[in-house]
Amino acid sequence: MSVRVARRFLPFADAASDALPLGQLLRLALFQVSVGMATVMLLGTLNRVMIVELTVPATIVAVMIALPVLVAPFRALLGFRSDTHRSAIGWKRIPYLWFGSLWQMGGLAIMPMALLVLGGDTVHHVPFAGEVLAALAFLMTGLGLHMTQTAGLALASDRATEETRPRVVALLYVMFLVGMGLSALVIGWLLRDFTPLRLIRVVQAAAVVGVLLNVVALWKQEQVRPMSAEERAAPRPRFADAWADYARGGSAGRLLVVVFLGTMGFTMQDVLLEPYGGEILGLSVSTTTLLTAMWAAGALAGFALAARALARNADVYRLAATGVLAGIAAFSMVVFAAPMASPALFFGGAGLIGLGAGLFAVSTLTAAMTMPAEGVAGRGLALGAWGAAQATAAGLSTAIGGATRDWVNIHAIAGDLGQPLATPATGYSVVYHVEIGLLFITLVALGPLVGRAASRPAPAEKAGIGLADFPT
Numbered sequence: 001m002s003v004r005v006a007r008r009f010l011p012f013a014d015a016a017s018d019a020l021p022l023g024q025l026l027r028l029a030l031f032q033v034s035v036g037m038a039t040v041m042l043l044g045t046l047n048r049v050m051i052v053e054l055t056v057p058a059t060i061v062a063v064m065i066a067l068p069v070l071v072a073p074f075r076a077l078l079g080f081r082s083d084t085h086r087s088a089i090g091w092k093r094i095p096y097l098w099f100g101s102l103w104q105m106g107g108l109a110i111m112p113m114a115l116l117v118l119g120g121d122t123v124h125h126v127p128f129a130g131e132v133l134a135a136l137a138f139l140m141t142g143l144g145l146h147m148t149q150t151a152g153l154a155l156a157s158d159r160a161t162e163e164t165r166p167r168v169v170a171l172l173y174v175m176f177l178v179g180m181g182l183s184a185l186v187i188g189w190l191l192r193d194f195t196p197l198r199l200i201r202v203v204q205a206a207a208v209v210g211v212l213l214n215v216v217a218l219w220k221q222e223q224v225r226p227m228s229a230e231e232r233a234a235p236r237p238r239f240a241d242a243w244a245d246y247a248r249g250g251s252a253g254r255l256l257v258v259v260f261l262g263t264m265g266f267t268m269q270d271v272l273l274e275p276y277g278g279e280i281l282g283l284s285v286s287t288t289t290l291l292t293a294m295w296a297a298g299a300l301a302g303f304a305l306a307a308r309a310l311a312r313n314a315d316v317y318r319l320a321a322t323g324v325l326a327g328i329a330a331f332s333m334v335v336f337a338a339p340m341a342s343p344a345l346f347f348g349g350a351g352l353i354g355l356g357a358g359l360f361a362v363s364t365l366t367a368a369m370t371m372p373a374e375g376v377a378g379r380g381l382a383l384g385a386w387g388a389a390q391a392t393a394a395g396l397s398t399a400i401g402g403a404t405r406d407w408v409n410i411h412a413i414a415g416d417l418g419q420p421l422a423t424p425a426t427g428y429s430v431v432y433h434v435e436i437g438l439l440f441i442t443l444v445a446l447g448p449l450v451g452r453a454a455s456r457p458a459p460a461e462k463a464g465i466g467l468a469d470f471p472t
Helices: 002-009 022-028 030-053 058-084 094-118 129-159 165-190 196-218 229-233 239-248 252-267 273-279 290-311 316-337 343-370 379-413 425-449
Strands: none
Touching (some): 030 129, 058 129, 094 129, 094 196, 252 316, 290 343, 316 343
């Protein structure tokens, strides 16, 4: 009776299975809390500290934050190495979780001293010492969190069953958001009275907490399968062969192109929506902060629609195309909000962007997870390739979007583009039109994939949609 009650009312109780009980699943999900905490440190807390408290130029800060993106393309290789790792006790994922934890801890451990040197707090001036040390710290942390997340997701996918795998990944994504939210609140509170010593204590404490969480997460999560000396000495499969096997399994190369283009189309505006609302539409700070809520509500609606459609065995590529079309309509609404001076149209467009992005992300990840592979290709390679394409596109598009807006506005305000375009709205509009163009190109790349999705059996019984049904 208690088991039935738990499965009915607990959001992720039905993500558990005999192969991966709920207790072990929740413990394994702690690695996502660690990754979420490191992400907040890189993208939220430390960039604010560098710009405001340490008066580091914004350009240097932007370069430092972009450095972890350079590691993202190697997620596919990291996933493949965890697929084919050989050890005496037969572990494949655990070593990569462990060493990813060490890289992440090491990067955060040296981070505060590197930032203090970068900010000029040093007696003996060494040219570029701060820049080199900070770059090393950001690269180490980025490598650690990418390695940890790729191996952790692959381990969870290995242990889950076909029926529970989407719910397991959904739980891991929610734990990632929980880690980001909680760590942002705690770290922000601890750094409310900033001093260099407090910065060192907080960041290094986060490094220790992260590695402890990962140790608890990986403990006894992978079965010991002893390997003979001959098995360990046998040559490993080559990455090129594994990639060829993966590509033969279901047009993987085209899917990654779709993920890259679509992610760029949806995320180029990430740093521009709120400034657009304030500078062009004259909205207050409190009003523009509601944009995040609108985007999140749209994304949640996209998750719900995708969950319902996938439960009915919908074609994942048609579903992704629906998300792209929603994005095209959304950016058109945002563009027309300026000449029509309509905040309502602007907020509606922001919500629709979230809905389209949610549909697109859910559909492409589901396609990557269910894509059949052959030979030596494994789940680590598939999840790593998807994550690499998405993370790389998100980092590049954010930087390109901001730079494009600035460059276009310099020429527009100077009158180089003609008097009708000599307004601050021109730079934003160009970025939004580029995104619309990228989404149309995504549709072109997506077209040949429609109908190729592997058929999945529809569930025999479906009581409704709960939080556990929302894939990420």
